[in-house]
Amino acid sequence: MHRDETRRRAATRTDVAKLAGVSSAVVSYVVNGGPRPVARDTQQRVLDAIQVLGYRPNASARALKLGSTNLIGIVAPMLSNPFYAEFIDQINIAASKRGHALLLTTTQGDPESERQIVTDLVNRGVDGLLFLVFLHDENLYSLRSPEIPRVLLDRSQPIPGFQTIGSGIIDGSRMATQYLLDHGATSVTLIAGELDAPRIDLRRIGWEQALHAAGIVVPEPYITTWDQKGGYHAAEHLLRLADRHHPLAIFAGSDLIAMGAVQAIHDMGLSIPDDVQIISFDGTSIARYSWPALTAVRHPFSAMAEAALNTVLDTKTDNGNQIFPMSLVTGFSCA
Template identity: 40%
Template structure:
C-alpha cells in the first residue's frame, strides 16, 4: 500500500500570493512590525493566514534573528503557592518585554534540576532563570557558559552568577520583632531542615530575640510543606511548656501549624501568636488571616527578567537584594478588623 503524501507546509510566500502582497508585508503583519501596514491590507493578510492555515516557523525565525524570544524558568515545584506565584510573575514580566517562558519543575531534586537546565539550554532559550533548591548551587558545569542565567529567590550570593533575592534575614527579624513587640516572652521557630549554612530566616529570628531580650524558644525543623508544618505544630505545642508565639518560615508550614493548633484545642492568636514568611495569597485566606513577611515577588521577577535580558546596568554578576514587607493579619494578635 502506498502511503499518502505528506501535505506541504504553507509558507509565507503562499500567504503573500493569496493576499496579493509581498512576503515582507506578511512578516510585518505576523510580527506586528517593524513597519506599519494599512488596516485593509493587514485584514487581507490575516484572512489569507486563516484560510491557508499558515503557522509561522518559530525555529526559522530564531535562526534568522539569533533570538528565540523565549526564556527558560525552573522552579522547585508548582504545587507550592510561592512557586506558582513566582512562575506567573516571571511569565508576566517576560510578556511585557516581548518574550514567552518555558516553565519546568525540578520536583525538589538536585539531579533533575541540572537535567532541566541542560534541556532548556538545548532549546535555545535566550536566557535561563532558576529558583534552585540548593542554598549555594554549583552551576558552573551545567549550562552553556554563553547563556545568560539569573538565580531567582536565592538568599545567599552565588559567585560568578547574577542573582535576585529577598532580604530574608531582615524580613525574619522584622517578623520576630513584631511578635516581641506584643510582649510575648517566648517565641519559637518552625523552619526547614538545616543545610550547610544557617538559614537567614533563622539568623533574623535570633537577631530579633537578642535585640529584644527574649530567650530563644524551641526550634522544630521540618519540610517546607503543610504536612511539615502540621507535624511541627504537634511537636512544638503538644506539651505544657509550649512557646507563646512562633515565627514560621513559610506560609504552607503555617497552614499546617494552624491545623495542629486546632486539633490540640488551641487557637491563634489567643493561645499562640503566629507570623509566617512568604506572604502568598494562601496567607490571606487562613482563619485567622496570617500576619506574614511578604516577598515582593513581582519586583523580584521583573528584576530577574531585566537582568537575564541584559537590561540592567552594572556588573554582570550582580546580586540584587530587595526588602520584604510585613503585612499584618490577626494571627499575631493585632486588631485588624475593617
C-alpha cells in the same frame, strides 16, 4: 486546487503571499509587526490567507533571523508550593511586558532530571535562564552556551561569578520575631524545614538576632518538613509541652508550615491568638485566607520579578547581588 494542495502540506509564507496577492516581504511585515507598515486592507487579506491556509510561522527560522527566541527558561523545583507559584506568576507578567514568554520546567528535586532539563532549555535557544532552584550539581548553572545570561533567584547572599536576586530574609525574620515580642510574647519558637548543605537558613539568623537583642534565651528551633504536614506535627508537639500560663508564640518558616500549625491549633481546641500567636514567612495569598488571616512577612515578588527580567535581558550590566526588603502584612494571628 492550490488551497487543497497546500492543506496537504505545511503552508509556507510564499503560499500566503500568493493567496493574498502580495509579496512574501509583506507577509513577513504582517506576521512580525514590521519593520514596515502595511495598509489595513492589505493586512486583512494576509490575515485571511493565513487563516484559510492554516499557516504557522517557523519559530526556529524567525529566531535565527532575529537572533532571539523571545523565550526565557525558568527552572523551579515545584509549583505546589505557593511561594514558587506566586513568584513565577509575577515573572511571567514581567516577561510579557517585554514581549517574552516563559519556558517553565520543574525538577521536583530530582538530581537525575536536572541535567536534562537545563540541557533542553539551552538547546531551545532561550534568551536567558532564571534559576529558582538550588541544583544538586552546581556545574549545571553554567552548563553549555555560557553566553546565555543567567540569574539565580531567591538568593539573599552574593555568589561569586553570578548575578543573584533575593529578599532581605534576615531582616524580615528579625522583623517577624520582633513583632511577636512587641505583642506580648515572652519567647518565640521557630518552626522550619531543613536545608541541604552548604545552605544556611537565614530565617534562623534573624530570629536569633531578635531574641538576643531582647535578652531572651534562644530556644531550640523545631525542624520539620516544609509543608502543612510538617507544620501540623510541629505545632501539635510544641503545644503538648507548652506552659499554658503563657501563650505560645510561633514563627513559621513558610506559609505552608503556618497553615499546618493553624490546623493543629484548631484541632486541639485552642484559639488564635488568645492561646497561640503565630506569624508566617512568605506572605503569599494563602496567608490572607487562613482562619484567622495570618500576619506574615512578605517577599516583594513583583519587584524581584521585574529585576530578574531586567537583569537577564540586559547583558551589558552586572547588577551583582540585588536584595529587596520584605514587608509586614498584618492579619489577626498575633493580637
